[in-house]
Amino acid sequence: MTNDPVVEATDAVPDGPGPTPADDAARHDHALLRVESVSKVYGSGHTEVTAVAGATLSVDQGEFVALLGPSGSGKTTLISIIGGLLQASSGTVHLGDVDVTALSSRELTRFRAERVGFVFQSANLVPFLTARENLLYVTSLVKGGSRTQAKARADQLLEELGLADRAGNLPEQLSGGERQRVAIGRALMNDPDLVLVDEPTAALDTALGRQVVEMLRREIKSRGKTGIMVTHDLRMVEYTDRVFEILDGSLTHVEEPSALGH
Amino acid sequence: MSLGGTEIRRAKLRFGLLTVAVSLLVFLILLLTTLSNSLISSLVGALEGLDTDGLVYAAAAQDTIAASRLAPETEGAVAAVPGVASVSVIGTFTTRGEVAGTDEDIQVFGFRPGEPGQPTALSDGSLPASGSEAAVDGVAAVGDTVVIGGRELKVVGTLRGARFNALPTVYVTWGAYDEALRAANPGLPFVPVNAVAFTVDDPEDVTSVAMAIEGAVSGTRAYTLNEAVGSIPGIDSITQSFGILVGLTFIIGIVVIGFFFLILTVQKMRTFTLLRAIGSSTGRLASTVALQITVVVVLASLIALALTVLAVRGIDTGIPATVDPATVIGTIGAVLVFSLLAGLLSIRRIARIDPASAVGSR
């Protein structure tokens, strides 16, 4: 099994020399994304689980950062809250001047459509839409915008992602890596401010995984997007600008990828 | 881009099979409705279509016009009751006769043209004006002949939904009726009247005038037209039985349609969850389901309608079955509305989706 080493990599998350995210956040007070003391408690009574505890972090416009931590450490929970998919138990999330934690569920739906691009671990695409239609569909979720422009944009994204000749294929006719690249295109389609990616390489082998993450970085950087990628694979962090480490729901350090010495 | 439409195009087989299944259900509903309406109408259509406010029978007839025998003087007695505007006589009997060359049992109705109690459901030609003319609800056209009691009558009009006892029904003037009945029953001392038809001064008053007639003319029972139709023996239970049959088929059809779409929705839960996560509203996804239900039910209804028309032409039940546009539109409309309501089962599932569950491997 080629993806077994992933587990080892997780256990080997080193303690780098970086500051705590809270200290770091203080130095980024004009950051696009500001997460302050976010906690998430699932359940109640003795089934209570604190998935995220007092997370504070800031990410600047144009940065591509990693959220690194072992399984069950709260990574998915934290980016779900940041992307408006999940209600925090306490704390606030600001994207620009929008307080995400104060939005109603109807507003959150719009927020997700207009300002966030998601790439999930799997089941990313609508199975009965072609690659191109998967991209075009999300433009129908936001008001305005011309169809011709949307089509041009979809074709351009597919081209950049090396999928020009697969545009008319259904997801079932694509390989795992191609599917994840379509999902990246879909995430970028509505020109979101924030791109959130949850373990995009979990279903891929290492070489394909690298290829996908590399492409993700290129797209995010060339468009000036802000990106957060959840991973427990240490080898993927080299494509990011900074790495937030999370353990048992708490953010512990912010590191330079190079400091993690892969 | 319409998500629902694209899915149908990509999954033609699945939606095709679904449409066929739904069309069979709608066909069953339409055929049952059509046949039961036709049967009921051929049993009572003649009475239903009489141009009158009410009818008077002999009390001893126990609600059956064919068993009612009134003396000819009853007409005058009814006319004298306050509130009665006009009266006339109606006679009816069953006999062997000939319609357009075919020998068969026929129901004969006698009436006085232009007076209460003449038929209304004319579909072609005119009502008989003389003793040598007849109007027919049966397999006959204007210009054909009917033979009753050895007398040949010319068909001048045809009627629809004007049968009685599910027999071909011939309407003739009172004069022709008199002759035909005497010919069929030689030695009859007088030609009895089966019913006196009456109209009232104030249409609101039919019930009270009917009561006044019963009080004033002994040995009679008076009915509003609806009462007379409704009290034809057995008609209630026939109507109810068919009602239950049609109603049950309808309910089963709707439940099955609802479940079909619920299954489709449950199968697509992952996709719906993904769509909610990337910013589709519940309303949007619900309208996708509603659109698909509408497309499937409308297509299925068209197929069902074609099947019904073919079946009604092909099946010979001995009574004229016609596909009534109002019934068809009403039925299909009801199927659509209730299918959409059944679609709420699916929409409820969609509304309960937690978009957060799209993330991660959960």
Ligand SMILES: Nc1ncnc2c1ncn2[C@@H]1O[C@H](COP(=O)(O)OP(=O)(O)OP(=O)(O)O)[C@@H](O)[C@H]1O
């Ligand atoms: N819906 C839920 N109900 C109850 N507990 C939950 C729920 N979702 C997550 N948890 C718990 O919260 C903790 C953090 O979960 P989360 O999925 O955020 O971790 P993760 O870092 O993404 O893990 P992985 O790397 O395995 O995806 C775990 O202990 C998990 O069991």
Ligand SMILES: [Mg+2]
């Ligand atoms: Mg996770």
